[in-house]
Amino acid sequence: MEHLDVLVVGAGISGIDAAYRLQTEHPHRSYAILEARDAIGGTWDLFRFPGIRSDSDMFTLGFPFRPWRSAAAIADGESIRTYLRETAAEFGIDRRIRFGRRVTAAAWSSPDQRWTVEVQVGDGTRERYTCDFLFLGTGYYRYDKGYLPEFPGIDAFQGTVVHPQHWPEDLDCAGERVVVIGSGATAVTLVPALAERGARVTMLQRSPSYVIALPGTDRLVDRLPGWAHRLIRWKNVLVTSAFYQVAQRAPGVAKRMLRAGLERQIPDHGVIDRDFTPRYQPWDQRLCVVPDGDLFRAMRSGRAEVVTDTIATFTAGGIRLASGRELPADVVVTATGLQLQVGGGMRICVDGTEVDPGRTVVYRGCLLSGVPNLAICIGYVNASWTLRADLTARYVCRLLSHMDAHGYRSATPEFDGDVAARPLLALTSGYVRRAADVLPKQGRSAPWVLRQSYPVDLLSTRFGDIGRDMVFTARPVTRSPVAVDAVTPGRG
Template sequence: MACEHVDVLIVGAGLSGVGAACHLRRRCPEKTYALLEARDALGGTWDLFRYPGVRSDSDMFTLGYSFRPWTGPTSIADGGAIRAYIRDTAREYGVDRHIRYRHRVVRADWDSATARWTVHAHRDDTGETVRLTCGFLHVCAGYYRYDAGHTPDLPGLDRFAGRVVHPQHWPADLDHAGRRVVVIGSGATAVTLVPALAARAAHVTMLQRSPSYVLALRSRDALADTLRRRLPARAYHAAVRGKNVLVTTATYQLSRRAPGLVRRLLRRGVARRLPAGFDVDRHFSPRYDPWDQRLCITPDGDFFAALADGRASVVTDTIDTFTAHGIRLASGEELPADVVVTATGLNLRVLGGMALRVDGVEVDPARTVAYKGMMLSGVPNLALTIGYTNASWTLKADLVAAYVCRLLRHLDRTGQQIVTPRPPPDDERVPLIDLRSGYVLRSLDALPRQGRKAPWRLHQNYLRDLLLMRHGRIDDEGVRFSRAGSPERSPTRA
């Protein structure tokens, strides 16, 4: 069977995949490309998640692309606005014409003799398997499963007479107006859902096993509002983006160097927005330090406003069992509920769940080492996009997409065809994602590792990574360049 060939094949048509394709159009316009998208629409996360109030938890001047200004009125945008921004970007750069929908990639095989990947994709619309070949494979499929969110074992759930939903698959027919809702969880999704549901529900209770840090931020950016009236879109977008990068970086660094100070500042901010006598220490003082897990953002303090006016409440306890009409807690209290929302996290998935083989040898991603946070040791001509955990996802996605273009131009300029990351010379390994969130800890054993120093280290620092990836050497000690016909060392033994 003949295979269609493209220079670059991008897996995923979400925020990262569309951005990667746009970078190719801008920086390597001679390259042919295609995007394979498992779902029937572009947008990725921002098309999948449709729960009430869904929004960004990063400002849009950094969550948006570096090459296309965000011109919306708010800095913290809702899911629909983000989806429209991705769609309009794809249309503006002609990327939308290169997307193959309902193509779920199941396997990719590298052949050193031809310097090509053969990619096998299942078409969910026709049931057939299609094959494409490419010189470079860029995986922009995120890092979690789209088909199933994480739901822990909930004792007695079968006795509950109400409705149970997971935010990842919000039912369009769910009407929560006038109903009692319990949201299980304390992360970003729960903090988003509570005020959105409280606008129409009889009452919303956030049930958390342990607290998270919650920070109120303005939904509008004051600098953007000022500069928007005086500068062209690209100029004010760049200025606000730069300012937000510096503020976010400084906040994270302060949190790591003076966690006690940041803990006190966060607690003070919460206490100012809640009524006197509210038990802030019980409900908003986590056991971990700031940025051991992501901070939860509440735009304009809408979450705290719902708590302050009584439309919502927070309970810190553990579940004993579900009952027919609610949840009985370990303390003996029973929370009445008509609807229960399990905002209990994600299930991580590496490389979109696809299998990899290099010259006939299966690749175990957990036994590889990441190079610059974007390639895997022993795996040629493949990049994957995993965004920042302490800043906007797109800041890292933009760096990776631009670096892929640098690599492609270097290959063309030098007459090479293959770039293969090497493992670091020492045996020191640390987790690729430096967070203590449950969804990360549950999947650490399945993730690639990283080294102790560059270029095998992801700094989680945009300014350092910007220097490394935009201005650092391409032919550094972490990679080997070669031509077709040179077999690669098995990545599972790297």
């Protein structure tokens, strides 16, 4: 049984960022990264569907300690994978990664003041590790299975059905009639990519999403010296934050701004009213970014169309809609969303009591109530994942320094269970609603609120009271606090 000071789970953006901060700020600590897959990249290695690209600008999705140097603000998946691999290699992080190791369980012992971690190895064997601190950089997507609703009559369809999360390498859609079911970022990405590859594509949506066309490159990159990438990063942070605040405080103004952008792309206002005017408010769900208007260009070329309707049934040759129209299809892509989970689905126990993450409350956006020495990465809904991941890694490093300075062995957030808790993610998207009982909750006041403001969180990470609502243990005890019930009966 190998012991490490810190064990990081996941070799994607969160794990690489955590590793950099650990070896920079705590070089005396031992650490390793356990990665279930056989490659670096996490989400960016998993998703391989045509056109896969970032839905955040790369100057904030990139690491602050290794800025994104290309002018491409919206990058393709392969470029992002290369960037992550090169970052891990440059800082020697890749030598700390142990591939093909899926963490299945983690158990905290208060007498021992450490975690015992159970690992399933790709060759079928098992390993066990112990660590003082556990950092879960697994995100909250379920990697082995995407969300697929029950479609009536789908067994009668004689064509190919594929989910974007498991795109076959040998699937060639050139010359095929393709129906993409969905209206989110994945669908908006797939449609122009498949049309460019020679398919005739229909995006079938039950209801519209907000779509915004943005430049695919940032012209400032070529005009400013290399050190100015930090300025571009902050420019993008502030612009994104400002629009989010407008959407929250004056949704009518945000709607008019978004529609004005659509009117420059789609001359037919009837199409905008029918297919691009959602029923929800801006930023109740994530905006779908269309770099350089590629979706609208595909529509204008006649290679793609958007249909707003519901499915009555699949047929042998396509999909019959509730309106009576039939969409012929050779390939149906079910871009119907993701499934969420915490910690890659691992089992978490504290002193023999299993912890249900859905009944804990998140502390400072990264720790769980009643769970000692464990951090998770939770991204922003209105900005890039890396911004929040980096703050989490920096906060953990600050917490470890505080524990060192005072001789503490463990740190456990203590939540007041009398305070009603709220859903973790402030989105109405289907994948978020389906995971309401899976994800941790958030409270109504700091430090139990998951803010959607990077500037505010940056100040809190650096200067916030690190001992507030925290129980520190300096020596072994017989029992540690157990995870609290975040939602009292009849509340929440």
